[in-house]
Amino acid sequence: HVVDFDVGVGARWPALIRELSRRPPPLPAFRITAVVAAHHLFDLRLVRDNLAQFAAECCVPFEFNAVALDAFDPQVLRSVSGQFDESVFVNLPIGHTANLPIQSLLPLIKQLNPKLVISVNHLCGGGGGGEFSFARHVFNSLQSATALLESIDAAGMSPDIADMIERLILLPRIENAVLGFHDRSPAEKKMTWRTLFASAGLVPVQLSNLAEAQAECLLRRHPIRGFHVEQREAALVLCWQHGRELVSVSAWR
DSSP: OESSOOOOOSTTTHHHHHHHTOSSSSSOOEEEEEEOGGTTTTHHHHHHHHHHHHHHHHOOOOEEEEEEEOOOOOHHHHHHHHHHHHEEEEEEOOOTTTTTOOOHHHHHHHHHSSEEEEEEEEGGGGGOOSSSOOHHHHHHHHHHHHHHHHHHTTTTTTHHHHHHHHIIHHHHHHHHHHHGGGGGHHHHSSSSSHHHHTTTOOEEEEOHHHHHHHHHHHHHHHTTTTTTEEEETTEEEEEETEEEEEEEEEEEE
8 A cells, every 4th residue: 555645647656566467366456545735636537547547457456546635644544554454655755846744744654654655855846954044945956956957958858858847847846945945844944854754753774785776777778977876874866967966765664
């Protein structure tokens, strides 16, 4: 049972469904609970239908539910998971355009008793780095955005695709980093996101050498000079020239 705070168009889940379909029978059931802003609930119907169709083609039992962020109740989800003897996993982005209230969400997520919490840190969104002034926060966000723009340019994408990435992904992240700064709680402004996770009782899980090898294998499939992968503080980090971080992935329990 995956509780996903960043479901988007569901693009990350077909690969897992395919892996589940290769297991010996009986195949495990796969449930997704997408937690989104209330005004996005209607938009998820196509995501649900596409994933359900793919799961059916793979013969994997599948269920997709959507929950409004302001109605998120861990006790309800935990009772459902307990009823079906499910393992719970959480996908929680940091520094994302959703501008999630991380400090208030983490204790609720802890109540789910998840096997793992996977956190993808979009550093351009201002993932938190201590007690910075607003000016310093904006400067860091722009530095991160600059590194991302340089990497997009080096990838040699078509102008149309580069424009879509800049307009639909990068621009909202920059806007959120700047405009959302004063909406954050005092703790979120003063504490790093890692400290927030630890204060909620979550402990980082060291990623395996296999995970790093898989990431490096993906990079080799797209040989663009300037990108590399590093392990930093139990996180796997995608870097651009001279160690500038673009995005990181970490696991917690």
